[in-house]
Amino acid sequence: MRWKTRILAVCIVWVAGLLLAMGISYVGDRYTGEAQLAAPSATPDVVARGAYLAGLGDCAACHSIPGEPPYSGGLRMVTPIGAIYTTNITPDPIHGIGRFSLADFDRALRFGVAGGHTLYPAMPFTSYYNTTPGDVAALYAYFRQGVPAAVVPNRPSEIPFPLSMRWPLTYWRWLFAPKPTPFQPSAGLNAEVARGAYFVEGLGHCGECHTPRAITMQLKATTPKNGSAYLSGAVIENFFAPSLRNGGPGTLGDWGVEELAQFLKGGASSKGIAFGSMRDVIVHSTQYMSDADALAAAKYLKSIRSDHDGEASPFVYDPAVHNALKNGDASKPGSMAYLDSCAACHRPDGMGYDRVFPRLAGNGVVQAENPISLISIILQGSSTPRTGGAPAQFVMPSFAKRLSDQDLADLVNFIRTSWGNHASSTTIGDVARVRKAMRPNE
Ligand code: HEC
Ligand code: HEC
Ligand code: HEC
Structure with a gap:
């Protein structure tokens, strides 16, 4: 029967296409980060810079829980297939990352691979991928020397077999995770706005909550360059993380740069006060930004708009x-x-x-x-x-x-x-x- 042959042909072409796509992604997927890494020199300044970057990256939000030593992991995170726990990232050699080389650490942070397996993207390597080699080395120095080792074992995930097998994650990473590439500002961006972009797109991982995901769970865009979905708003744990783009009502169109910087530092501005998971972002992360970095992030956010965002219309009060x-x-x-x-x-x-x-x-x-x-x-x-x-x-x-x-x-x-x-x-x-x-x- 001809229709059967046709369906078979379509299936073969489809599977071949999929395999080809996976093959191409695999070839492009090899970790080559070592070449980019600077030799770690853990002076007190570098460790202090690492501590600051760990704040910007909000590592504590997931890797620390109340009542346990800092960064000893154990936060339960619910994924669609079951709960996983964050890991101990203190320098303990057995339970933590004490035996990680700089390249191992980089591979986990920017590439999403540790101990030979792909990490669940609950660890936001899909945003951290743009971290510069110098900053990776500073973070590494901090997690080796600035954080006390904690003897707290990692907890196994609650994902049942066979869903607990990690190989589908590897395919997912091949196909969808951005490749680790140190941040390169777009031509013509001034240095301050570029610094804001580096933080917002990367360590700050604002897009992990504020950018919508495709049906296959990857972020629809990771910078304004790859789509107007970037920071256009998404649902996260019973809250809507609103659009951080600049357009009509429901966006940051009518926020001033100062108000935005004030919100990041203090969690409150005359436009709103942080709540839901944004409250934790402020408390654990953005409040520690230097004034200059908060302003740079705000200026960058104010630069994001496209025609899809609608015209900024000043609010007109109706009595x-x-x-x-x-x-x-x-x-x-x-x-x-x-x-x-x-x-x-x-x-x-x-x-x-x-x-x-x-x-x-x-x-x-x-x-x-x-x-x-x-x-x-x-x-x-x-x-x-x-x-x-x-x-x-x-x-x-x-x-x-x-x-x-x-x-x-x-x-x-x-x-x-x-x-x-x-x-x-x-x-x-x-x-x-x-x-x-x-x-x-x-
Ligand atoms: C939104 C939550 C979240 C944030 C923020 C986060 N992590 Fe993670 N991280 C995780 C989860 C979950 C895992 C474990 C994933 C798994 O088991 O596949 C993990 C794993 C890791 C690992 C691998 C450790 C191992 O033993 O396998 C390292 C290293 C790591 N994170 C470092 C960091 C650093 C450094 C930061 C801050 C710059 C950070 N993480 C921020 C959730 C997070
Ligand atoms: C006792 C005082 C109080 C009452 C009563 C109250 N609120 Fe609030 N509301 C607050 C405070 C304080 C915040 C800031 C909380 C935060 O940001 O964590 C807030 C925040 C909000 C926000 C978030 C706005 C933003 O941009 O940050 C909304 C929306 C809101 N309230 C609506 C309501 C509604 C609707 C009611 C009535 C059902 C109500 N509130 C009753 C004190 C109150
Ligand atoms: C863990 C999820 C999460 C992350 C990460 C996150 N946000 Fe949010 N954000 C939210 C949620 C939920 C809200 C809505 C509640 C509120 O307004 O406080 C929000 C609200 C905001 C608002 C207020 C918008 C308005 O119209 O009132 C701003 C501004 C903001 N986020 C900026 C940022 C920036 C900048 C970053 C990166 C440094 C970031 N957020 C990272 C979840 C997140």
């Missing part, structure tokens, strides 16, 4: 809803819930109190295309990040018990369309889905 509330008119659905539950802190005019209770009028998180952050923060509550610069904490309570799915959908729609905000509508189903996804921690 209609506030006037209605003042006159006792709570007919707009969600008004009463807002007055009862939110207005005491965020005020009836939606303007909040600068850097204490964030304003909801003209707010990027509130107007993001995906309402999941707004729903999650109302359900979970939050507290402002405690940083060296802002030791006091302000708390937003959880409303999970007080508001039904219907109340919450009305409230979310009220906030997303009041005071000049413009965002798409949210359904009771959207709310129910978030509530269900959060249930284990509720």
Whole structure:
């Protein structure tokens, strides 16, 4: 039968194509990092630089857990096929990375291979790939000499056999992981913006949360050069990490460079206060950036835009809803819930109190295309990040018990369309889905 022959032919061509693609990727996949590495010279300055870079790379967020020695691993990370644990990266020779040569360390950091196997991309080598040889050597010096060895064994993963076999990860890496290439600024980028780009695209791994992933889980873009998906916003653990590009509502279009630098250093600006996983990024990582580096990162972020991002439109405050509330008119659905539950802190005019209770009028998180952050923060509550610069904490309570799915959908729609905000509508189903996804921690 001819159709059978045809299907067979298509399958053969398809498999051959796949094998060819894998073959080509394999040939291009060999680790050749040694050639790029500088000989490690672990002077106190280099170790200090390594400590600073470990802060920028937020290694502690994953490799340290409360109550255990720093960098001794053990954080449980849930992947689609089961949970894995981060590893001990202290210089302990048995349980840690004490026997790693500089090249071994580089291979893990930028290439995603350690002990002969590919690492789960939960370790963000897909962003760290651009680290310069000098900075790899400084990080290595820090993890050898600046961090005390901890005798804490690694924990086995909870991924069941046969999914626990790592060879599919190797294929994945061949096909999708960016090849380790020390950062090269685009021609014409000024030195300060280039430094910001190096940090944001690389060690800062902002794209791991803020860039959407393809169905095969790789980031859709790792720099603005390979697509306007770069930093265009993505869902991460019941929150939406919003677009960090520059365009209309829901992007950083109306943030100033100073505000952005202030947010990275202190977790708060007059545009918003960090919550969800961004709070941890601030607390463990970006608060330690030098003022000059925070400014460089902000300038770089402000340079990212393409025609897809829409026109930056300055927010225009609309007093209609506030006037209605003042006159006792709570007919707009969600008004009463807002007055009862939110207005005491965020005020009836939606303007909040600068850097204490964030304003909801003209707010990027509130107007993001995906309402999941707004729903999650109302359900979970939050507290402002405690940083060296802002030791006091302000708390937003959880409303999970007080508001039904219907109340919450009305409230979310009220906030997303009041005071000049413009965002798409949210359904009771959207709310129910978030509530269900959060249930284990509720
Ligand atoms: C988002 C979480 C995350 C961050 C941030 C992170 N790591 Fe990892 N790292 C992991 C996970 C998970 C593994 C184990 C992966 C596996 O078992 O396949 C790992 C493995 C490693 C390994 C391999 C160790 C071994 O014994 O196999 C090294 C080295 C390492 N990380 C260094 C670092 C450094 C240095 C930084 C900061 C620049 C860092 N990591 C930041 C999650 C992270
Ligand atoms: C672990 C995930 C994660 C990483 C890594 C991460 N972010 Fe975020 N980010 C989020 C989430 C979730 C939000 C939404 C909550 C909020 O606004 O605080 C967010 C919000 C933000 C906001 C506020 C946007 C707005 O419109 O209010 C800025 C600015 C930001 N991130 C910048 C960065 C930069 C720069 C980096 C890299 C240094 C980074 N983020 C890395 C998860 C992450
Ligand atoms: C007791 C004061 C208080 C009340 C009541 C309160 N909030 Fe908050 N809200 C805060 C604080 C403090 C933050 C900052 C938390 C953080 O960033 O971790 C915040 C943050 C937010 C944010 C994040 C905005 C941003 O850009 O950072 C949203 C959205 C929000 N609240 C909505 C609401 C809604 C809706 C209600 C009513 C259901 C409400 N809040 C009730 C204090 C309050």
